[in-house]
Amino acid sequence: MNPKCDRCDRPAEVHEIDVKKGVQIHLCRECAIEAGFQLPDSPPVTKVLSDLASMQVQIATGSGQRASSCSSCGTTFGRFRKTGLLGCPQCYETFAKQLEPVIARSQNGAGTHVGRRPDRDADRADHQALRRSILDEIERAVASEQYERAAKLRDRLQSIAEGPAS
Amino acid sequence: MKLERGGPWIETGGPEGDVVVSSRARLARNLVGFPFVNQASGDQCREILRLVRTLDLSDHSMQWLDVMDLDDADRQLLVERHLVSRNFIDADTPRGLFIGDGERLSMMVNEEDHLRMQVLLPGCELREAWRRASDIDRKLEQNVELAVHPRWGYVTACPTNVGTAIRFSVMTHLPALRMTNEIERLRRAANALDLAVRGFYGEGSESTGDFYQVSNQITLGVSDADLLERFIETIVPRIVEYERMARRMMLDRSRMQLEDRVHRSLGLLRSARLLGVEEAMKHLSRIRLGVSMGLLEELKLSTVQRLFLDVQPGHLRMNNPDLSSPSTMVNPGQTGEEEIRLRRAEIVRNALSS
Ligand SMILES: [Zn+2]
Ligand SMILES: [Zn+2]
Numbered sequence A: 001m002n003p004k005c006d007r008c009d010r011p012a013e014v015h016e017i018d019v020k021k022g023v024q025i026h027l028c029r030e031c032a033i034e035a036g037f038q039l040p041d042s043p044p045v046t047k048v049l050s051d052l053a054s055m056q057v058q059i060a061t062g063s064g065q066r067a068s069s070c071s072s073c074g075t076t077f078g079r080f081r082k083t084g085l086l087g088c089p090q091c092y093e094t095f096a097k098q099l100e101p102v103i104a105r106s107q108n109g110a111g112t113h114v115g116r117r118p119d120r121d122a123d124r125a126d127h128q129a130l131r132r133s134i135l136d137e138i139e140r141a142v143a144s145e146q147y148e149r150a151a152k153l154r155d156r157l158q159s160i161a162e163g164p165a166s
Numbered sequence B: 001m002k003l004e005r006g007g008p009w010i011e012t013g014g015p016e017g018d019v020v021v022s023s024r025a026r027l028a029r030n031l032v033g034f035p036f037v038n039q040a041s042g043d044q045c046r047e048i049l050r051l052v053r054t055l056d057l058s059d060h061s062m063q064w065l066d067v068m069d070l071d072d073a074d075r076q077l078l079v080e081r082h083l084v085s086r087n088f089i090d091a092d093t094p095r096g097l098f099i100g101d102g103e104r105l106s107m108m109v110n111e112e113d114h115l116r117m118q119v120l121l122p123g124c125e126l127r128e129a130w131r132r133a134s135d136i137d138r139k140l141e142q143n144v145e146l147a148v149h150p151r152w153g154y155v156t157a158c159p160t161n162v163g164t165a166i167r168f169s170v171m172t173h174l175p176a177l178r179m180t181n182e183i184e185r186l187r188r189a190a191n192a193l194d195l196a197v198r199g200f201y202g203e204g205s206e207s208t209g210d211f212y213q214v215s216n217q218i219t220l221g222v223s224d225a226d227l228l229e230r231f232i233e234t235i236v237p238r239i240v241e242y243e244r245m246a247r248r249m250m251l252d253r254s255r256m257q258l259e260d261r262v263h264r265s266l267g268l269l270r271s272a273r274l275l276g277v278e279e280a281m282k283h284l285s286r287i288r289l290g291v292s293m294g295l296l297e298e299l300k301l302s303t304v305q306r307l308f309l310d311v312q313p314g315h316l317r318m319n320n321p322d323l324s325s326p327s328t329m330v331n332p333g334q335t336g337e338e339e340i341r342l343r344r345a346e347i348v349r350n351a352l353s354s
Helices: A029-034 A048-062 A077-083 A096-106 A124-143 A147-159 B042-053 B072-080 B086-090 B126-143 B175-179 B183-192 B224-271 B277-292 B301-310 B313-319 B336-352
Strands: A014-018 A023-027 B020-029 B062-066 B096-100 B105-109 B115-122 B166-173 B195-198 B211-216
Touching (some): A023 A029, A124 A147, B020 B126, B072 B086, B126 B224, B166 B277, B183 B195, B183 B211, B211 B224, B224 B277, B277 B301, B301 B336, B313 B336
Antiparallel strands (some): A014 A023, B020 B166, B062 B096, B096 B105, B105 B115, B195 B211
């Protein structure tokens, strides 16, 4: 296989794959330049976060009405701007307005989750609390050398999630 | 700490194994009732560990590692095996790691997010990786309460990961695209499709050994199932076909130059007395290409694949315990660095000897 240029009969020197269309393109040097296939100097991989800083400055100066810190974890929007990290799930409510453009920009404009979510039929909050209280009991049982009781509690820990078959 | 010899990394013969070294599905999850790790106290981090380490997540037996108990050599090994991130291993928050099923499955607890799990399989096996990761996700949600936002889905400490919070990636070996200067085009095409292209050890290790890790940047607005189909139907086959096309072209047009390069690399690795890791990976890459193309029938792909791991500093120390501490050097006249390069050359020479 020695592909010729798609547009003329000269040997192809540029071999591009158009990933979106799924076709291979073979062009000679002249036709490639004509078609605008210049070799750029390595374009950097999209760095979303480096773009955020300037954007957030605009947001911060543009509005006076927005929450300044999260009531649940104390994170301020200034801290987020510096670290790129939020402090807790509640921050997504606290800073919803400011986060909206940040998220849209990093997600190619998308704004709403599509797909699975945790199954909410059973009350997982109860499961998590129950796990913690059983773990406490196991620790107390072990501390007072009630190993049989600890073993039973461990079995119970493993069966929390099983519940009635669905 | 006890690790198997190389986990999924040294297995070859997976689907499209000539180009696709491994497939990975990674998920980030956080628990309700705790701040994210960056705002959590030591006690809160320890409580998360206590809650999670007792979970029965897999039918496979899982090993639990308390990262605080590991020495530097073990930490280095985990990074080289792609089981943990450098940030995770170097942080000083209380944190732990599950490893199971021959290192195919691992979960970092208290990295940037409370839970970051990955399923890593040899070859092009994204669908199976995703299936196994989803199983664990379901077991998680039956036992703990995962944080979700009504609009943005699974929430993460960094808001650019919200939505499905899932990353698919394939580690591809693209020496022919590199030799024919096609990598920049691949990068541009990948960027247009919102894919990230990184090196063997992530950001900053670009092009080491001609390995390129391709992963999705978008996690919101597309379901995990749709994203998976996109990878399996379009992205991976086209990258594989592109690399194979470049290989065929080199064979058709410049077979002698190609054979010359491959055999020179083999000659170099069979003769070198001192070998740096970058140099070793560069020539191993050409040998891997030669073996994949049937130009080096005396060597097995698995021998070459294993060497990519065995030349890493942590693995060199693991396989040469007498190297482990600079104070117990074998040849006191030599510097530690030279001793390591000498051992690396020895290991490569022995493995490739005819
Ligand atoms: Zn032409
Ligand atoms: Zn918060």
